Amino acid sequence: MKILLINPPRSNENGIFHYASADAKKFIHQKLIGPPLGLLTVAGAVRDHDVTVLDMKAEYDLHPHAPPPGELTRQYLEKINPDLVGVTFIASEFNGGAAILKTVKTYNHNILTIAGGLHATLCPEDFISTAADIICPGESAKIFREIVSAKQENKDVEAVAGILINKHNQLVPGKPLTTRYYSAGQDFIVPDRSFIKKWIQAYKIRGKIGPITYIFTSLGCPYNCSFCSIRPQYKGKFYQREIKSIIDEMQSIDPEYNVIRFADANTVVNPGFIHQLCDRILEENIKKELVIDIRVDTVAAHPDLIEKLAQCGLQVVICGFESYRYDELKKYNKDTRPELIEKAINILQANGIKIRGNYVIPPYYKEDDFKAMADYSNSHKVVYAGYTILTPMPGTVYYNQVKEQIIDYDLNKYNFFNSVLKTTLPLEEFYKNVSDLWLIKEGTDTI
Ligand code: B12
Structure with a gap:
């Protein structure tokens, strides 16, 4: 065929x-x-x-x-x-x-x-x-x-x-499925990267970092963040791959890819597992720059693991800071505390790991909220900072919470860069304020 x-x-x-x-x-x-x-x-x-x-x-x-x-x-x-x-x-x-x-x-x-x-x-x-x-x-x-x-x-x-x-x-x-597929386990299929070989040089961040490829070490997520699509995608389940399978895939990757991103919702859900994975990466002498997604509370609780990940080549972590305010984190069901952002930044920086910290900006932010956000971010600068807009992605808990208030149904806008809910500030002013936040970061590097 x-x-x-x-x-x-x-x-x-x-x-x-x-x-x-x-x-x-x-x-x-x-x-x-x-x-x-x-x-x-x-x-x-x-x-x-x-x-x-x-x-x-x-x-x-x-x-x-x-x-x-x-x-x-x-x-x-x-x-x-x-x-x-x-x-x-x-x-x-x-x-x-x-x-x-x-x-x-x-x-x-x-x-x-x-x-x-x-x-x-x-x-x-x-x-x-x-x-x-x-x-x-x-x-x-x-x-x-x-x-x-x-x-x-x-x-x-x-x-x-x-x-x-x-x-x-x-x-x-169609007919109901009688077998359940375990894509992270017995039914794992090796992604066939040969089909995109001609674009290998395109998979670079800002034309600089990379070529980068992705490997998932897990599927799903055990957390309940209300705005995230991954929980409904996997019906709240979390599946970890086998270490051997991950190592085999890392070793099979075209040497031209010098960066690997673990494309997980959260790479460190089970710290013991990641310790073992790191041991195997070191034993096999796999030399790749690594990028992972990790929660600030995980970083704060496991500085030893961060040190080990750094030894394995961890260069960049993507952290959903989301908010520095207790009430907002609670509303998002993020299950972490704002003070852990600072702790995580310190641990990661001590290990020479660059942070991509992402905040979500809710539509009700007014000038004083933006000012408070900017003050916080200025005193907690990270190398790469992202400020995206809280968006009710269809299928999420947050979508169900606010669906009556959605004013824009154009799915092109559901990428966290647009507000589809009514903003308290006039829309233009809201966007302008959000975009100004993007200036708050360490240095001029971008990701
Ligand atoms: C890697 C990744 C990216 C990569 C590239 C993705 C790409 N395809 O080009 C990068 C970093 C560039 C990226 C960018 C963006 N991303 Co992204 N990304 C991810 C991430 C981390 C992993 C996705 C993944 O590879 N999963 C593993 C694979 C195996 O699963 P899968 O894609 O679902 O595929 C399986 C099935 O769905 C199915 N399947 C998939 N396709 C098809 C097709 C057919 C025909 C069939 C039969 C089956 C099938 O089979 C596969 C095997 O089981 C997820 C978060 C996460 N951890 O899941 C976010 C995620 C998918 N991204 C998201 C978003 C919003 C974006 C951006 C819009 C962000 C932005 N503001 O710029 C951009 C837009 C896309 C782009 N390429 O530019 C959201 C999507 C939310 C939503 N409801 O739409 C997610 C879920 C993050 C989140 N938590 O909100 N992303």
């Missing part, structure tokens, strides 16, 4: 950037891209077929003069003439992905179109209005393989278990 898998372009809706001063614009990332790990996992599941991956982020987003997505899709369709096209979705890329599916169907109605990924998992009903024939929610790489096999053998693809069939303006559930 000829299969085309597409990573849609990023949404370029960015209210913060739009209203930013020239100085602040330098720090607000617009084109941060990285390899599409989910799609590469799907590609890995069907690698015995004739697979092509089109990463529009590498091919189009980084090249302003590249043909637009519709044209690029048509070029690939003409070249490949695929039997199936699969597209991966997050909320802000829904419209871009849906447009790609429409182009595919207009080109040739017989191509089977399949939607998967986070947004297909959390909001499958959104796809009723699209040209997707089949929606694959959840960890569906093996389900995708079943669909491909059914099509190849001229069997009824609609008989594949675990899918949703999009027909007659409704989603018809």
Whole structure:
């Protein structure tokens, strides 16, 4: 079977950037891209077929003069003439992905179109209005393989278990899944990075750090942050991969990738596990720069682990600071305390680890809140600081809490750079205030 898998372009809706001063614009990332790990996992599941991956982020987003997505899709369709096209979705890329599916169907109605990924998992009903024939929610790489096999053998693809069939303006559930797939365990599929080799140099942060690739060491998250999509995506479950499997994957990676990001919600959930993983990285003498996501309370509680991670090559941590205010952290159900931000900064800096600290700015912030935020951030500077907007991502607890107050349903704006709720300040002023915060960081380096 000829299969085309597409990573849609990023949404370029960015209210913060739009209203930013020239100085602040330098720090607000617009084109941060990285390899599409989910799609590469799907590609890995069907690698015995004739697979092509089109990463529009590498091919189009980084090249302003590249043909637009519709044209690029048509070029690939003409070249490949695929039997199936699969597209991966997050909320802000829904419209871009849906447009790609429409182009595919207009080109040739017989191509089977399949939607998967986070947004297909959390909001499958959104796809009723699209040209997707089949929606694959959840960890569906093996389900995708079943669909491909059914099509190849001229069997009824609609008989594949675990899918949703999009027909007659409704989603018809296929047969229920009788087996549960353990994507972090026995059903793990090695993401096939060979399909994106031609873009390897594109996977650099600001053209400097990298090439970077991603490995997940776990799936899901045991925490309950109300704004986060990961908890509903994995129904509150947390799955840890086996150490051997992670080490094997690290060793199999093309040496050209000098940076590995562990693409977990939180890499350190079980500190004992990460201690063991570090021991194995050191034993195997794996030399990569590492980037991980970690909570401030975890850093504060485990300085010894941070030291060990630094020995293993940890260079950058991404920390969701979210807020320095107790009441806000409580509202977000973050389950941590503001004073731990300072403690974590000190521990990480003592180990030479750069911090990407991210605050979320709620829509009710007024001038005095922005001033207080700026004062705090100025006295707790980190190398890379991000100030994004609290956004009710569809499918989250926060979405349900505020859905009546949403004033903007354009999914292009659901990327944390826009306010979709009414702001207390006039919108322009709100964005201007948020963008000014991006100037508060150590030095001039960006990520
Ligand atoms: C790595 C990552 C990135 C990378 C690149 C991602 C990419 N695909 O291009 C970078 C750092 C560039 C990035 C950027 C952004 N990201 Co991001 N990112 C992640 C992260 C950390 C890991 C995703 C991942 O690889 N998971 C592991 C893979 C294996 O899982 P998966 O993708 O879900 O795929 C599986 C299934 O869904 C399914 N599947 C997936 N696709 C398909 C397709 C088909 C056809 C089928 C059948 C199945 C299928 O099969 C896979 C295997 O089981 C998640 C948080 C997290 N820990 O999950 C956030 C996350 C996905 N990102 C998020 C956001 C918002 C963004 C940004 C908009 C942030 C910003 N403001 O700039 C940008 C936009 C995207 C972009 N590329 O620019 C949100 C999405 C929220 C939402 N509801 O939409 C998340 C969930 C973070 C969060 N906690 O809120 N991101």
